[in-house]
Amino acid sequence: MSLSMNRDTLKAEKEHDNHIVMSQTVRLHVEVPPLVCEDCYQRVLVEFTKHAKIPGFRPGKTVPESILLGYVGIQNVQKAVIEAILRRTLSHAVTTVTGRALQDSVRIVTKFSEMEETYSSHGLLRYEVIVDVAPEIKWISDDAYKNLKVVVEIDSEIDAHIASEKEFRRRYKSAGVLKVVTDRGLQVGDVVVLDISATTIDQDESNVKSIPSAESKGFNFDTDDSEILVPGFLDSIIGIGRGETKSFPIVFPETWKQENLCGVHAQFTVECKELFYRDLPELDDSIADKLIPGCTTVEEVKELLLQRFQEIEQTAREQATDNAILDHVSKLVEVDIPQSLFEEQGRQLYGSSLLEMQTKIKLNEQQLATLSSPKAVNEYLEHHRENIKNLIKQNLAVGDIYRRENLQLPTEDIVQEVENSIAEFKRQKQEYDEERVKEQVQEILEGAKVLEWLKEHADIQYITR
Structure with a gap:
C-alpha cells in the first residue's frame, strides 16, 4: 500500500505557573490514493451483498451495483467505505512515529463530513492525524545523573535492634496477666483507661474552646508507649488513682503531627476510669516457647x-x-x-x-x-x-x-x-x-x-x- 504523507511538529502553548510551557505533538497529513480507495469500495460492496436481503436475489448471490446502491443507499455505502479506508490506513499512517507515539494518543482531526466531500469529489481520501509523541527529556547537564550525591533519610523505627527489642518487650508483656491496681496510683508500665477532655487556654474566658481532636472517652493507654502522646502528658498523670481526676496545662510542640494543634496551649482534664498492672512471668528460658513457638531459650x-x-x-x-x-x-x-x-x-x-x-x-x-x-x-x-x-x-x-x-x-x-x-x-x-x-x-x-x-x-x- 502506498500512502502520501507529510508531518508537522506542533508546539501547543499553555499557561502554567505564570510561564509558557511548550507541548509537542505531531500532525500527519495523509492522502490515500484512488487505487486503495477503490479496493476498499469493492470490498465494502461484497460485504453488503453478503448481508443484504434484496427482494429477487438469493443471499450471497451477485447483485448489480446500481441495484445494491439503490437498496442500501449511496451515503451508507460511502460512510462504510471511508471507515474501511481509515481502518486499513491509519496504522500505516502512524508508522513514521513508531516507538515514539504514546499509547491511545492518536486522534483523527479531520471532520467526517470533510472526508466524505473529498472522497465523493476526487475518488481519494485526505485526512489529518494528531499524535502525542514521547516527550523530549532535557537534563540540566549531559552528565547530571552521573556520580550523584544522595542523602537518604532512614526512620529510626526501622532500626533492627530497636525494633526487635520493642517486639520482644511486646511479646513478653502479652505473656503476662493484667490485674487491677488497688493500693497505689499510676506508674510507668501500667495500663490505664482514661476519659480525656481538652480546651484552649485564653485569658479571655469567653474565647475558650474545646479541642475535639485531643479528646477521648475510654482511652486505653499502655504507659510503655508514651511516645504516642503529647510530651508532658504522661508525667502529668503519674500517680493518678482509679476514680481520680487531674487537670493540667500542656503546649503542643510546633512539630506535632496534627497541624491544627501545633503550638496550641491546652488545658487537659483527665479522669482515671481503670488502672491495671501486669503480672509478668519470670523472664527465663521457660517462657521462650510462648514468645516464639519452637524456641527453647x-x-x-x-x-x-x-x-x-x-x-x-x-x-x-x-x-x-x-x-x-x-x-x-x-x-x-x-x-x-x-x-x-x-x-x-x-x-x-x-x-x-x-x-x-x-x-x-x-x-x-x-x-x-x-x-x-x-x-x-x-x-x-x-x-x-x-x-x-x-x-x-x-x-x-x-x-x-x-x-x-x-x-x-x-x-x-x-x-x-x-x-x-x-x-x-x-x-x-x-x-x-x-x-x-x-x-x-x-x-x-x-x-x-x-x-x-x-x-x-x-x-x-x-x-x-
Missing part, C-alpha cells in the same frame, strides 16, 4: 527477632535508597508531559490501587461501579496530579539513562519474569494482555538495572531521623 527468641527485623530493615533501606535516587534524578530533568501520557499513567495507578482494595475488602458490584466511574477516576487524577507527574518524570529519566549507558538485560531474565507474571495472573484468575505484560516486565527490569547502575556510581549518605 530467651536468647534464641531475641536472635530470631533480630534476624527478622534485620531483613525488614534491609528491605526498607533499599526502598528508601531507591526512592531517594529516583526523586533526585527527577529533579535533574525538564520535560513537558502530554495529557494523554498523564492520563494513561494515572489510570494505571488508579487501577492498581482499586485492584489492591478489591482483594482486601471484596467490594460489591455497586461499590466497584462507583469507584470505577469517570468521576472517581478524574478525582483521583486531580488529587494525585503532582505525584503522577513526578513518577512519569522518573520513568522517562530512567529509560533515557538505560539507552544512554547502553545497558542490557539477559533475554532469559525477561522470559522468566514474563512467565512468572502470567502464572500469577492465571493463579488469581485475572485477565491479562500478554504483550502488555511483556512491556511492563521490560520496564520494571530496565528500571531495576538503571537503579543498580546509579547506586554503583553514586555517593550515598544515610542519616537517621
Whole structure:
C-alpha cells in the first residue's frame, strides 16, 4: 500500500505557573490514493451483498451495483467505505512515529463530513492525524545523573535492634496477666483507661474552646508507649488513682503531627476510669516457647527477632535508597508531559490501587461501579496530579539513562519474569494482555538495572531521623 504523507511538529502553548510551557505533538497529513480507495469500495460492496436481503436475489448471490446502491443507499455505502479506508490506513499512517507515539494518543482531526466531500469529489481520501509523541527529556547537564550525591533519610523505627527489642518487650508483656491496681496510683508500665477532655487556654474566658481532636472517652493507654502522646502528658498523670481526676496545662510542640494543634496551649482534664498492672512471668528460658513457638531459650527468641527485623530493615533501606535516587534524578530533568501520557499513567495507578482494595475488602458490584466511574477516576487524577507527574518524570529519566549507558538485560531474565507474571495472573484468575505484560516486565527490569547502575556510581549518605 502506498500512502502520501507529510508531518508537522506542533508546539501547543499553555499557561502554567505564570510561564509558557511548550507541548509537542505531531500532525500527519495523509492522502490515500484512488487505487486503495477503490479496493476498499469493492470490498465494502461484497460485504453488503453478503448481508443484504434484496427482494429477487438469493443471499450471497451477485447483485448489480446500481441495484445494491439503490437498496442500501449511496451515503451508507460511502460512510462504510471511508471507515474501511481509515481502518486499513491509519496504522500505516502512524508508522513514521513508531516507538515514539504514546499509547491511545492518536486522534483523527479531520471532520467526517470533510472526508466524505473529498472522497465523493476526487475518488481519494485526505485526512489529518494528531499524535502525542514521547516527550523530549532535557537534563540540566549531559552528565547530571552521573556520580550523584544522595542523602537518604532512614526512620529510626526501622532500626533492627530497636525494633526487635520493642517486639520482644511486646511479646513478653502479652505473656503476662493484667490485674487491677488497688493500693497505689499510676506508674510507668501500667495500663490505664482514661476519659480525656481538652480546651484552649485564653485569658479571655469567653474565647475558650474545646479541642475535639485531643479528646477521648475510654482511652486505653499502655504507659510503655508514651511516645504516642503529647510530651508532658504522661508525667502529668503519674500517680493518678482509679476514680481520680487531674487537670493540667500542656503546649503542643510546633512539630506535632496534627497541624491544627501545633503550638496550641491546652488545658487537659483527665479522669482515671481503670488502672491495671501486669503480672509478668519470670523472664527465663521457660517462657521462650510462648514468645516464639519452637524456641527453647530467651536468647534464641531475641536472635530470631533480630534476624527478622534485620531483613525488614534491609528491605526498607533499599526502598528508601531507591526512592531517594529516583526523586533526585527527577529533579535533574525538564520535560513537558502530554495529557494523554498523564492520563494513561494515572489510570494505571488508579487501577492498581482499586485492584489492591478489591482483594482486601471484596467490594460489591455497586461499590466497584462507583469507584470505577469517570468521576472517581478524574478525582483521583486531580488529587494525585503532582505525584503522577513526578513518577512519569522518573520513568522517562530512567529509560533515557538505560539507552544512554547502553545497558542490557539477559533475554532469559525477561522470559522468566514474563512467565512468572502470567502464572500469577492465571493463579488469581485475572485477565491479562500478554504483550502488555511483556512491556511492563521490560520496564520494571530496565528500571531495576538503571537503579543498580546509579547506586554503583553514586555517593550515598544515610542519616537517621
